[in-house]
Amino acid sequence: MISRKIAAAALVLLAPGARAAKTPSLTVAAAANVRPALEELRAAFEARTGTRVVVSYGASGILARQIEEGAPFDLFLSADAGFVAALESKGRIVPGSRAPYAVGALVVVTARGRPGISSVRDLANPALRRIALANARTAPYGRAAMGVLENLGLSETLRPRLVFAETVRDALRYVETGDADAGFAAESEARGSGLSKYTIPSNLYPPIRQELAIVAGGAHAADAAAFSNFLRAAAGREVWARYGYRLP
């Protein structure tokens, strides 16, 4: 009897109508650093248009690789223009759909109870034993952070203390939980964290120009174009600016 019940439950689960979720109307791949701002924008867009938006957050390099492999995304919000350009050269984005939407800013945050800093050089303080940053190979903010350390001649000194996270968001989490003493984060996310932060002068790293593009072959190109326009229109720009991004 029990095995019959289990079999019935399995059949219900596996039945075509029992999909775990409705098929989303628009699937977006987005860099981890835009999550707070994009969640607000997504809700506003859904309320205005009734179009459901599902977002997969991750490191831009990994998302770009997934799109290259044919992941079924409609729109890609990269933290770096380079990944979008690479996809364009491979024919994986809709021609002419590339557009900048924000310029990121890099900060250093320190964990609660650890000494704050007033210059990147203060990271050499031995009390800051673990310094988190995003993987420089897949995350533009990680690349920018490594660039700052190299510009200041600190990369070799600090290397044994560096802890690499998959995304800039994960680096911030390590500092929030106290597992890392300090870390490089996106200004947009550090604002809401309540941690002590130091904004790195923008002349120490190349601008983090964040670009979006519509993915070729996506099932919802018209919705993707509408969302792309919404993100770059006046209301969208106001949200990006409020979360600490500079505007392109």
Next chain:
Amino acid sequence: MSVWTPLLLTFRIALCSTALAAVVGLPLAHRFARRGNPFAESALLLPLVLPPTTLGWYLLLLLGRSTALGRFLERHGIPLVFDWKGAVVAAACVSFPLFFVTARTALAAVDPRWEDAARLLGASDAKVFARVTLPTASRGLASAAILAFARSVGDFGATLLVAGNIPGRTQTLSIAIYDAFSAGDDRRAAALVAVTTVLAYAALLAAHRSLPRRWQ
């Protein structure tokens, strides 16, 4: 997105992957139960010790959209990469060794004299397997399936590489936990962790209870 969405998806993927592991694993376990082959069996057990990301990499090399097999499957309406069906294949590969090794032990423990007696009475090999071997080993085989199910529930690396992290489509419990942690959504992460722990514990308990008494 609620906790139920990744939970139901994980259940669905784990059920299908367990079925897949059983369909492939049962004949192989039967084949090696009586006559071992260390070379072949070591190859079958490899996924147990390889990092799941390595398995994911192999699967992408084999089934990716740019491969012949991947294109063939897609033409026939079975897209695997970045689809829940891809997560099924990834979870089946990861859980296969647990099914295989437990099922092989269960089948090896069946007294060959009973099978010989059935053959002497005129039963074919297929009938001996269906009427004698399978029922005798059923508790061990149920254990094998439950362990494979539990392992499928917990997979992260292979599933992430093959199926990605798309909420509602490929975001399983383990990936949803990582995503919630990454987002700083500790309440959601804690709820997902609790659900996963209960599910895995219940599966292990069921596996233990289904084992023949002398194995417990």
